[in-house]
Amino acid sequence: MKPIYWVAPVVLAVTLAAHGQQIQIPASWDQLAAKAEEVDNVMLDKNMLGLAAKFMKDDNDQDSVEVNRLLGKLNGIYVRHLEFKNPGEFTQADVEPVRAQLQGPEWTRIVDVKDKNTKENVVIYTRTVNGKSAGLVILAEEPTELTFVHLDGSIDPQDLDRLSGNFGIPKDVHAPKANPDKQKPTGEKP
Numbered sequence: 001m002k003p004i005y006w007v008a009p010v011v012l013a014v015t016l017a018a019h020g021q022q023i024q025i026p027a028s029w030d031q032l033a034a035k036a037e038e039v040d041n042v043m044l045d046k047n048m049l050g051l052a053a054k055f056m057k058d059d060n061d062q063d064s065v066e067v068n069r070l071l072g073k074l075n076g077i078y079v080r081h082l083e084f085k086n087p088g089e090f091t092q093a094d095v096e097p098v099r100a101q102l103q104g105p106e107w108t109r110i111v112d113v114k115d116k117n118t119k120e121n122v123v124i125y126t127r128t129v130n131g132k133s134a135g136l137v138i139l140a141e142e143p144t145e146l147t148f149v150h151l152d153g154s155i156d157p158q159d160l161d162r163l164s165g166n167f168g169i170p171k172d173v174h175a176p177k178a179n180p181d182k183q184k185p186t187g188e189k190p
Contacts, residue, residue: 023137023150025080026097032082032090032146040081042167049074052167070163074153077167087119087143095139098148099123102137110157119143124157136160 033039044052053071056064084090102109102125111124120142127135136155140147149169151160163169 022076022078022152023098023101023148025148026094028094028097029080029082032094035084035089036082037085038081038083040079042077042079044077044167046075049077067163070155070159074151074155076150076152077163077169078148078150078152079167079169080148082146084144084146089144090146095141095146098137098139106134107137126157 033041049071053068056067056071082090106127106129107125108128109123110126111122113120113122115121120140122138122140125137125139126133127137133154133156135153136149136151136157138147138149140149151163151169160169
């Protein structure tokens with residue numbers, strides 16, 4: 001009987017996927033970045049977050065304490081922000097490979113905001129594993145901006161306000177509010 005050499009890599013891949021799922025930015029975004037006026041790329045894994053927490057630590061500042069608590073729950077923060085000079089420099093086809101990764105059984109679209117006046121679209125997905133929060137992804141599109149934020153780890157949408165404006169996460173990204181005209185939680189799988 002021949003040994004089955006492929007079993008170990010499959011088991012390893014499944015184990016790694018269970019401990020954290022980083023969404024892959026498509027290679028086409030590198031081509032978009034070459035056209036962009038401004039490019040922000042933040043990649044902070046667990047080790048880098050621990051280092052950042054040490055620099056931010058101030059036991060006398062309640063906000064600092066809260067941010068450090070949240071950082072301890074995360075495996076990583078990954079942000080990709082592209083800002084263009086003119087509208088139309090990216091298409092829905094550029095965003096679709098990211099959305100496709102968020103269609104698994106663990107991901108749920110919880111917020112979908114479309115503003116017809118500003119042509120701004122913001123979608124927030126949450127990842128749940130065994131009934132517990134395991135990640136959050138924000139895709140924000142404006143005519144001249146494209147933003148991807150992935151918070152890998154135990155994070156709730158309400159925690160977003162504390163991290164907003166830090167680590168490359170845009171200041172104007174907030175937790176869902178009860179405003180039926182602007183934000184419509186769908187509760188459906190994307």
